[in-house]
Amino acid sequence: MTDSVQPGGGRSDLWRPNRSKSKRDELIVKFLFGACALLSIVTTAGILYTLLIETIKFFRQVPFTDFFFDTQWTPLFTDPQYGIFVLVSATFLTAFIGLLVAVPLGILAAVCLSEYAPRSVRAWLKPALEILAGVPSVVFGYFALLFVTPFLRTVMPFLGLQTFNGLSAGLVLGISILPIVASLSEDAIYAVPNSLRQASYAVGATKRETIINVVLKAALSGIVAAVILGVSRAVGETMIVTLAAGQNPTLTLDPRVAIQTMTSFIVQVAGGDVAVGTLKYDTLFAVGTSLFLITLSLNVFSFWFVRRFQEKYE
Amino acid sequence: MTTSDPNALPAKPPGGIDIAQGDFEPNLKRRYQYDNIFRIITWIATFIGLIVLAILILDTFLDGLPRLTGNFLTSFPSRRPEQAGIASSLVGTLWLLGITALFAFPIGVGAGIYLQEFASDNWFTRTLEINISNLAAVPSIIYGLLGLAMFVQLLGAITQGRSLLSGGLTLALLILPVIIVSTRESLKAVPDSLRLAGMALGSTRWQTVWSHVLPQAIPGIMTGTIIALSRAIGETAPLIVIGAQTFVAFLPNNPFSSFSAMPIQIYNWTSRPQEEFHTNAAAGIIVLLVVLLLMNGTAIYIRNRFQKQSL
Missing domain, CATH: 1.10.3720.10 (MetI-like)
Structure with missing residues (x-):
């Protein structure tokens, strides 16, 4: 339109802006895009609403005390028991094993990437680690069940691992959350100003001493936040634990036996074409609500932690 | 290095610096050794993730590649x-x-x-x-x-x-x-x-x-x-x-x-x-x-x- 405009040419109407149309367009666009942004609130409301409604239905039939204090989880049996703690303990067992892998490896990798790796190496090392983050969880599940478990059983037969066990699931879970722990920790380490490192060198500390005593301490809030987010991811991870840890709800801290996490219970029941309005359907959402509350509090805690303890440098 | 005169130095605070114990000895050689070990550990940690990724891909390809024929892509589950x-x-x-x-x-x-x-x-x-x-x-x-x-x-x-x-x-x-x-x-x-x-x-x-x-x-x-x-x-x-x-x-x-x-x-x-x-x-x-x-x-x-x- 405007490209045919010639200053001083005859089509002077092109120079008369149609302000009312522009204003109207602006309003329409603002309204439409605002509605898009609002959809995120609607999504949150939808999640809260659906979880809440079905959970209330669930608690009309199952008393609170049973849900929190029963030591068995057998909702699919004729004599059902609803001790959510069975699933929660399994979830945290696998998440804990995952953390034993992801936290040391993640922090050390972050140190390596930001403090030791030369620029040229870092340029391909970081994307390579990000590939790990892009591997679908079902692939990790396949790997845990069909490679890690047989491997551990061959190398360490004395462990007495079952076909489904929390150990393999937890180990692979750790590898799957490693990228997020590493990359968020690296951001935190990267943000530590160089003056702190120089000051440490100036008083005679070596590089390792500087990293451990100065850099990591300055970055601690960010690293803790990264770890908490890692826990939240591990708790919500589904396919690895469903495939490798089994579907056998047992109250145990033994990583060698089959267990069932919250997420794998949801997969097991939802995968079996569950009818609406049944207690089974409501149980799905009661477990979902528990999972949602746990991950939400971890996320909120992580945000709060960064805000509260972040070191500010000028 | 020991001092015979206790007044020459302030009494050692608990857990503090003690010259007599060699706290001011730089001992650079040993510290650099630890530095090297630490550096190597961070590299190992970084590569463990990548090695696992490589094993995962390799294992999957070795298992699945022979199966990946034309009719795998065109067949229905069976x-x-x-x-x-x-x-x-x-x-x-x-x-x-x-x-x-x-x-x-x-x-x-x-x-x-x-x-x-x-x-x-x-x-x-x-x-x-x-x-x-x-x-x-x-x-x-x-x-x-x-x-x-x-x-x-x-x-x-x-x-x-x-x-x-x-x-x-x-x-x-x-x-x-x-x-x-x-x-x-x-x-x-x-x-x-x-x-x-x-x-x-x-x-x-x-x-x-x-x-x-x-x-x-x-x-x-x-x-x-x-x-x-x-x-x-x-x-x-x-x-x-x-x-x-x-x-x-x-x-x-x-x-x-x-x-x-x-x-x-x-x-x-x-x-x-x-x-x-x-x-x-x-x-x-x-x-x-x-x-x-x-x-x-x-x-x-x-x-x-x-x-x-x-x-």
Whole structure:
């Protein structure tokens, strides 16, 4: 339109802006895009609403005390028991094993990437680690069940691992959350100003001493936040634990036996074409609500932690 | 080094520096040794992740490559593992990809533009921002429950229940936060001078954004969207929850069809006891990884190509 405009040419109407149309367009666009942004609130409301409604239905039939204090989880049996703690303990067992892998490896990798790796190496090392983050969880599940478990059983037969066990699931879970722990920790380490490192060198500390005593301490809030987010991811991870840890709800801290996490219970029941309005359907959402509350509090805690303890440098 | 005169030095504070114990001995040799050990440990830690990745890929390829013949791609699932294929789940995944992109791209980019270009900094905008970052951290299986209650049950009349449309919409909600955030990042990278110049010429905010800011930001937005989509098609859990099928012996040809998807098929084959199905799972994983690689490659290509152009 405007490209045919010639200053001083005859089509002077092109120079008369149609302000009312522009204003109207602006309003329409603002309204439409605002509605898009609002959809995120609607999504949150939808999640809260659906979880809440079905959970209330669930608690009309199952008393609170049973849900929190029963030591068995057998909702699919004729004599059902609803001790959510069975699933929660399994979830945290696998998440804990995952953390034993992801936290040391993640922090050390972050140190390596930001403090030791030369620029040229870092340029391909970081994307390579990000590939790990892009591997679908079902692939990790396949790997845990069909490679890690047989491997551990061959190398360490004395462990007495079952076909489904929390150990393999937890180990692979750790590898799957490693990228997020590493990359968020690296951001935190990267943000530590160089003056702190120089000051440490100036008083005679070596590089390792500087990293451990100065850099990591300055970055601690960010690293803790990264770890908490890692826990939240591990708790919500589904396919690895469903495939490798089994579907056998047992109250145990033994990583060698089959267990069932919250997420794998949801997969097991939802995968079996569950009818609406049944207690089974409501149980799905009661477990979902528990999972949602746990991950939400971890996320909120992580945000709060960064805000509260972040070191500010000028 | 010992001092005979106790008055020459202050008494040693508990846990403090003690010259007599050699606290001021630099002992550089030993410290540098520890330094070296520490450095090597960090390198090992970094490479453990990569080594596991390499083993994973190698193991899968060794298992699945022999199975990856032409008829694996064109066959339907079967009780006989050697005849089973991924045709219906591959097509299902492509459908999901399309539906998810159709909804997530415009809505995500719109929301990103609103938050970055139009919204004023008030409590409402901040609530939106906090909400979006919280949504990004909600486990995907919770989105599955949302999809089950919303799209499959509540809107079942429109979506026909456990259909491709329900699946695509669920995945769209799942990746919306990612697209919004990457849109905002791309818009943030466009220099403010462009906006000021546009406004100085009398254009409205939207005219400036549409004709000058967006063209600059589009490569970044595309890259972010493709990466988000590649995350969506690797998702298994939400699709299982909303009721994807594991045995679909037809090619879905409309969005209201029941469906399977590649991750679902891989999950199903992996969880069967027979060895032959595991081989199928490995072959399926190879196909899935190739699709993901193609998508990510496209994303990287777009980023590099347009980065060069804008310079």
